[in-house]
Amino acid sequence: MAEIVIRNLRKTFGDFTAVQSSSFRIEDGEFFMLLGPSGCGKTTTLRMIAGLELPSAGEVYIDGEEVGQKPASQRDIAFVFQMFALYPHMNVRRNIAYPLVSQGMPRAQVRAKVAEVAGILGIEDILDRPVGGLSGGDRQRVALGRAIVRNPKCFLMDEPLGALDAEFREHMADELRALHDRMGATTVYVTHDQLEAMQMGDKIVVMNHGVVEQFGTPQDIYDKPATMFVADFIGSPPMNFLRFHGSVATGDAHVRLHHQVLAVPALREPFDGGMVYGVRPEHVRLSDAAGYRGEIIAAEYLGTTQIVTLKTHNGEVKARIPSDQRARMGETVGLDFNGATVTLFDSQSGRAIRSDLNEGVLSHG
C-alpha cells in the first residue's frame, strides 16, 4: 500500500494542454476521487500516475519513489478501465491469473490466489466461462479481480462504473467501497459524476480545463467551495449565485444586495467590485418576515422536499424546502439565507473571497 504524491504535473499533446500544473497528495489507504467534466484532464492525470502517459513535466511519487518516467509494468499498480479491457481471447480464470503469470509465479500458487480472489468477489462459478458472454457487473468483478489478485501498491480506476446500468451502478459502488474498506488499499478513482465522488470518496480533487480547482474532503468541497466552478459543479441543484456590485472590508459580516443587508461569515480580506453571493438551495428558506423578496416561478416536487425557483433582482434562486410547505406560483415571498454558510466570490476570476468559513480550506488548492 502506498502514498501517492503529485507535484507540478503537466501534460501537453502538441498545442493542447491537458493538465496544466497539478499538485496534490493521496494518503496511504485513501479512497481518492478525481472529479471533473469530460476533457478536464482527470483521466490524463490518472494515466500519468499509471505510466500509460509520460508527463511533459513534474513528478509522480509512489511510496516516496519518483516514477514519472518509468514504464507502467515497473510501477506495481493496478488499473481498472472504463470498458474493463478484459482479454477477450482468455476465460475468466486466465484473465485474473494474467498479472501473476507475468511475475513467473508457480502454477499451483496462481490457482490458489485466483480462487481466493474469486471468493472475495463472489465469482467462483464463472471462472471457466469466456469473458464474452458475461454481464456488465460480472465483467466489472473480473476486472477488479485482475486488479486485486496481485496486491499492487494502489488501484487506479477510470470511471469503472461508467459502462454499467444506472440501477446496477449504485450496487457496484457499494461493493467497491466495501472492498476498499476491507483491503485498505490506496485507490484513485476518476469520475465525472459528482454524486459518485461525494458518496464514495475520502477526498476529492476537482479539476477543470487541466487545472486543479479544489482539493479536500467531500464536506469541505461541498460547504466551502474554493471557486465558482466547484460550487456550480458540485451539488444538485448547484449553488445559487446572486450577482452584485459592492465593496467589503476585512472583518465585515454582511453585504448589501438590492438595499437589503444579508449576513455572511466574517471576511478575512477586503474586496471591491463585482461579487457573487453564493448560497446552497438547502440554506434558503421562504419567510414572510425576510426583507429580500423573490417571485415564485416554478416548483419541482421531489418527495420529502421540493425545489422552488424564484426570480429576484440579482438572478434566479432555487430553494430546497419541505414539500408540505405551500409555494404558490406567481406569489412574491421573502427569502431568508443562512448567512453562516454563504461564500462570496470574485465574479471576475470566480475565486472565493476568504472568510471565517473557508479559511484554511482554500490554501490547499
Place this chain on the structure above:
Amino acid sequence: MSGASVTGPSRRLKWAAGILVVGYALITLMPLLWIMATGFKTSPDSIAYPPKVIFAPSLEGYVNLFTTQTRQTADYLAANPPQTWYEKIVHDRGMVITGTSRFGERFMNSVIIGFGSTFLSVVLGTLAAYAFSRYRIPLKDDLMFFILSTRMMPPVAVAIPIFLMFRNLGLSDTHAGMILLYTAVNLSLAVWLLKGFIDEIPREYEEAALIDGYTRFQAFTKVVLPQAATGIASTAIFCLIFAWNEYAFAVLLTSGTAQTAPPFIPTIIGVGGRDWPAVAAGATIFLVPVVVFTVLLRKHLLRGITFGAVRK
C-alpha cells in the same frame, strides 16, 4: 430465429438468394470442373467433338505431367515390357519414360516463393500496421498514402525498371528476388488491411497488459496478435493468391532455377503435340495449395471480406 422476423429477410427472399448464389457458383466453377475433368481424359478424348462429358478416366495426363518420354520402335517396346502401371500407360502409346519432368521442381518453387513472400508480407505488414495504428508518426497520413500509391498502377507497368534492377543486382531468376518482388507488391495491401484490423482492437487491452507487468513487445505478441488473427489470416490469403497466381513477372524474371509453376504449365503443351490432359493435370495440382490454405482459413476470410461493413 423465426422466419417471421421483422428485420430479417423473408423466407421467399432467402430461397431466391440461395438459388442465385448456387447458380453463380455453378457458372464460375464450370471452367474449373472442366479442367479437372480434362486432367483425367485421354488425349483423343480431350479434343473430341462434341466434347465428352462422360468418358473413361485415365491417368495419362498426370503421368505425362511428371515424366519425360520418347517414342520407341515396336521391337524395343516388345523387348521391354512395362514394369509399373504408369509405364504401361506410356507403353500403350508406343513411348517409354526417360526421366522425371521439371514440374515437381517448378511446383516447389511456387510453394517457396508464394508462401515465403506471404509470410514476409504479413510479418512486415503487421509490424508496420501496428506502428501506424498506435504511435504518433510524423506525416502518418502522407506515408499511408504513399504506401497506397504503389498500388495505383498495375505492377507490370514497372516491369522494365524492375527487370533492369534485378539484372544489375543479380536477383534475376533467384528465389530471394521473387520473394522480395512479391512482398513489395503485397506489402501495401497488407499494411492497409491490417491497420484497419488493428485500429479496431481497443488500446486498453495492451494498456492492461502493460499494467499487468508485460513489456510493450509482450503485450503486442500476447494480446494484439491473437486479437488480430482474423485480419492476419485474411491478409495472408490475399497475399498468397496474388503471389501464387502471378504470371507476368514470373515469365519475365525467371527461366531456370526459380521458375514458378504458372509460366511452366503452358510450356507442357509444346512437348509431344497438344497434350491438354497434362496441362489440365498441372493446373489441377496447382490449385490444391491455395484451395487447402483458403479452406483452412475460410472463417477468417469471410470476416476479412465483410470487414468494416458492420461495427461490433
